[in-house]
Amino acid sequence: xxxxxxxKSLMIGAMSTPVLLHACKKDDDTVxxxxxxxxxxxxxxxTTGCNxxxxxxxxxxxxxxxxxxxxxxxxDGRTGYKLTAKITITNTNNNCSALAGALVxxxxxxxxxxxSEYGGSGMQSTNYQSVHFLRGRQTTDSNGLVTFTSIFPGxxxxxxxxxxxxxxxxxxxxxxVTQIAFPEGxxxxxxxxxxxxxxxxxxxxxxxxxxxxxxxxxxxxxxVTGSKADGFELAITFGVPA
Numbered sequence: 001x002x003x004x005x006x007x008k009s010l011m012i013g014a015m016s017t018p019v020l021l022h023a024c025k026k027d028d029d030t031v032x033x034x035x036x037x038x039x040x041x042x043x044x045x046x047t048t049g050c051n052x053x054x055x056x057x058x059x060x061x062x063x064x065x066x067x068x069x070x071x072x073x074x075x076d077g078r079t080g081y082k083l084t085a086k087i088t089i090t091n092t093n094n095n096c097s098a099l100a101g102a103l104v105x106x107x108x109x110x111x112x113x114x115x116s117e118y119g120g121s122g123m124q125s126t127n128y129q130s131v132h133f134l135r136g137r138q139t140t141d142s143n144g145l146v147t148f149t150s151i152f153p154g155x156x157x158x159x160x161x162x163x164x165x166x167x168x169x170x171x172x173x174x175x176x177v178t179q180i181a182f183p184e185g186x187x188x189x190x191x192x193x194x195x196x197x198x199x200x201x202x203x204x205x206x207x208x209x210x211x212x213x214x215x216x217x218x219x220x221x222x223x224v225t226g227s228k229a230d231g232f233e234l235a236i237t238f239g240v241p242a
Contacts, residue, residue: 037228041187044223050096051219053178053238056211058166060123061115063135066105066166073149074136080111080151081193082231087180089144089167092239098144099242102175103168106148107135111196113156139170152193152232157202160209161190167240176240181212181220189224189232 063069087104090096109115112126116134120127134153138146155161163180184190184205194200206212212220226232 038187038192039227040183040189040192040224040232042183042185042191043188043225044183044218044221050090050092051237051239052092053165053167053176053240054215054220055177056179058164058177061107061109061118062164062166063105063107063132064117066135066137069132069136070138071136072138072147074106074134075150076116076131076133078110078133078151080154080196081228083150083152083234084231085148085150085163085180085234086236087146087148087165088235088237089140089146090237090239091242093241096239098140098142099240100140100142100144101170102140102144102240102242103137103170103172104140104146105135105137105166105168106150106163108150108153108163109156110134111151111154113154113198152189154196154198155203158204158210160184160204160206160212162209162211163234165238167238169242175242176238178238179211179220180222180234180236181206181209181215182234183221183224189226192228 085106087106089099089102089104091099107115110133114124114126114128116128116131118124119129134150136148138148140146153161153163161182165178165180166174167176168174182188182190195203206221215221222234222236224232224234
């Protein structure tokens with residue numbers, strides 16, 4: 001089954017080495033590409049205040065044993081533009097104060113659009129079942145912050161560029177499964193990275209993505225700054241009920 005069709009079926013069911021980094025945002029479908037490396041100018045809006053993270057699908061490639069990958073650098077040998085992801089978690093049951101001691105798992109695809117721990121099937125032909133790149137867990141500090149070092153995600157058919165996030169309390173109780181979107185359009189990191197070797201032909205933009213299309217307030221869109229030469233920094237704040 002093609003990955004795009006599989007993801008659509010998931011949504012229907014739910015209703016019943018260079019340094020690389022960058023970001024995307026809901027925008028128009030016209031993307032201006034820069035031939036030379038520049039600073040990202042379409043950087044999204046850093047989320048502040050009490051932003052409740054929407055609940056999203058965890059699949060189809062969730063981390064199988066997340067507690068085994070407690071690490072801040074999740075690159076694990078994958079090449080791509082450097083990305084530093086800073087995720088702040090707040091408690092919506094306590095006036096969105098910083099949530100310390102929460103477990104935060106993230107995972108995303110590599111520059112070619114492939115996930116570790118899966119493959120060898122119609123969903124993903126390349127077999128990466130025995131490796132665990134671009135997956136990791138961190139515990140929030142007193143400011144509710146976790147920081148990961150990774151690479152800028154690639155894209156695959158049917159989805160916009162994204163990062164998966166699963167937040168647990170300190171006892172391991174699931175609090176929220178959500179996803180991070182990237183700013184898009186002229187001057188964005190998505191435009192600068194230009195899909196790595198794929199380019200942007202047939203890319204699915206946020207407004208057409210089956211996860212992000214209903215995010216009219218832009219809660220899931222991170223702020224991304226930086227450049228291909230120096231690396232990118234992503235920042236977002238998510239509120240969860242703890």
